[in-house]
Amino acid sequence: MTLLNELATPVVMGILLGGLYAVIALGLSLVFGVIKEINIAHGDLVILGSYFGYVAMTVFGIDPILSLIIGMPILFGIGFVIQKYLLNRAFKISMDATLIIAFGLSLILQNTYQLIWTPMARGLTTSYALESFSAGPVHVPLIYLLDFVAAVLVMLFIHQFLKRTYLGRAIRAAAQDRKTAHLMGINTDRVYAYTFAISMALAAVAGVFLGLTFSFTPISGMSFLIIALGVVVLGGMGSIVGTFVGGIAFGLAQTLGGYFFGVAAQMLVAYVMVLVVLAVIPRGIFGR
């Protein structure tokens, strides 16, 4: 009974944290599933979302979550431009070219963050970010619960968008068969630009909730990119449900790994699980 009581907190924390990981990974998964690009810069773009929330809070005194009303459209627009004028052109040369450009983008972003915000760690410290709640044997920070609620809302919204709108259906069609999508009258270049734009709007959400949960530095993007890749490997590329389940699996592996083997080993446990899944079911849990 005591073990169960003691396990309750890491299990709940793992699931809630998994929601945040899923939101971080969703944009990466979407871009890979539709455009087949591995966006190496995704982590840094998430951190761009974090810094956006930081500026909104410290300079303009706007609540970071509320600032997403402006942050999401801005990052959406930047994403549209990056894909339309940079990656779509590279895409026509080769897949490697998009990888190299995304890597270059990652370096440029990291160095820009250093120039503007210095290498110092920042965080989005709001009053509610510091609160925690208890239910029976479970004690978790309130922000973890907000992360999870945000994750569920984002996943539901993207799912409905892909299912119900013309653009959503076109995105799914282009993901499944590019040539036939052309024959349906779909301008795939434009669909790809919108897909990347949506991925960036998701990065804005992910960045703000990441900043509310953890502190971040100009180079934090890389570690969250690696987590996102792990989540996507677990869940299967391009699947929303898969990304959600993958995020939770990753979160659980981390918190339970930390509980049983110590905090120093928690990420090791998570990555070993990713390796095992990669070896046993390379397509991921929900992969096609």
Next chain:
Amino acid sequence: MPEETLLKVSHIDVFHGSFQALWDVSLEIKPGEIVAIIGANGSGKSTLLDAISGLVHPAKGSIEFEGKNISALEPFRIVDLGISQVPEGRMVFPDLTVLENLVIGSYNHKARSKREQNLQRAYQLFPVLKERKNQLAKTLSGGEQQMLALGRGLMSDPKLILIDEMSLGLAPILVNEMYRILREIRDRGITILFVEQNVRRSLTEADRAYIMEVGRVVLSGDVAKLREEEKVKKAYFGT
């Protein structure tokens, strides 16, 4: 009116990299016709359809649709103008439902406003699609997938529909049914250009035909005349 040309392909050369797939190919279609392109595998039939659809662009020559040069246009612009292609191997979107596949066919802006009307037309022609509208396309049989591909092709509200190897891999009874529907589609005012390996069948179903060999048109004309051509008889009917 009846003598005007809907589609005019003039002396096009098409390359796949350094390989020349089409040599000086010309073709004309009038409104309301059913025209067949006949030839063996690798004779360039599909490439010709892809050139009309804008998936590949000719290095030389021109393609005109209703008097407008379309040879350099992107595929989605050509769909807008009223040319739809039903690709070889059906190529339905496997993880979309039957209804979603049909709806995606009406993606271009002109077709969206006529979506319900065209959906009813597709259901009338292929009642099985209505029964299975909520199933994933990959769960359909081969024949049903071909019906879905054809129904989807009609959703863009085309004036001209290009159909690539419709009868490939279908049971003979189903092939008969598909050709009956093809005539019905024509009776509804849509011009048809189809590609076929089955010479005998094409020369009975079409009004006119073009016979292709290794990237060139070698014979063309009314099917009744083509059936009597010595060369056709020898090469394809073995007499």
